Amino acid sequence: MPKHQRLLRRLSDAGIAPRYLLRIDAELQDHYADLEREAFVTEKTAAEAAAEARLRLGDDEEIAAEFLAHPELKLWIYRWPITRFGLGLLVGVLIALLAPLQLIVAKRATIARFGLAACVSVVLLVVTLLGMQRIVDLDRRVTGARSFAIERHESTDLAPVRPEKESVKNKLPSFAQRRSDSPAPIGLDGTTAAISLETFVRTTFDVRELGIGELNGDYLPIVKVAAIYPALALAQGLEGYVVVQFTVARSGAVKDVVVVESTDSLFERAAVEAAYKYKYRPRVIRGQSVEVPGVRNRISFDIAV
């Protein structure tokens, strides 16, 4: 049964009143179940029934568009955004005018003290908020620089820059040593045709222990699956590399993999298939994960002698 988290988030961001959000997911799920049951009655398979139910119900975009076409479903503060500013201004004016006016009329020192305390509180609040914003900005600059230092062999530049091979042995020697215990793939003639240590280590590189901040952080590889050495290339003793470019999705999965450069087309398919299996920790900006297009990786195919 489909969940409508994306729809609910979209409607919530647009200011649709919460009482409708609470109902819509339940009603859509019930409706979907009824459509599936109707499809089953006509002896469709489970997959066909689910597909038909989804088609008839409509996708989240269509439903969201229909919601947004009805402004009466929004909270009043979203229907008339000027009221947010107006309300704040009205409260500010009341405090600014009434407090001294009261003092003048009633000559009460307590009113003056209240007004002064309120002004001091507002000033302190503004200073604190500005300070916090500055801290967040500083943190973003620091974590961004750190992420770049760790993942230097990846580039999001769209210019055709040849990425350099980076040896990771010196960075995490104990990690590389642990991973080298895994068996290497066997070639057609029975010899061990290992992918170079560099690629092998890189394909199982785990950076979760490095502790990058959660609120903002750059994308980082979590798992990189080793590419399978093409049998035909192995039989011919061919070595080479492929540079692939892809997008790191918001979920951390890889999509839209394309080959940018390769020494031989024999390696391309294996490189693309391996790249699709990579898993990343996605880039996070202000607590929201974002897509990162144009990420490049060089996958080497070397036969160890």
Next chain:
Amino acid sequence: MAQTNPPFMSGVPELLILRLLARERMYGYELVKAIRVSTGEAIGLREGVVYPALYAMEARGSLRTRRITVNGRDRVYYSVTAKGRRRLKSLTEEWQRVTSGISTALEEPGRA
């Protein structure tokens, strides 16, 4: 079946929904099915978009809702209020006026 949600049909779903709910209260899936059957499949809706229309009519006071448990399943049933009946009457009169005018225009010869 005719085109789904053709552009000149805005306002028609509200008229249909009020007309059907004035006869008996229904929940969303039932209502969409009733629209298809009563119009002879002439009007089709992407079924999920009926809910925003229902919520909007409820917000305007034309409909009321009630949660009823049937066969162990909770359903939200929609029914027409007094204000909704007045709205239905006004929409029906408007529709009849428009269709009458169009029919007259189509009957006139030589004016393509």
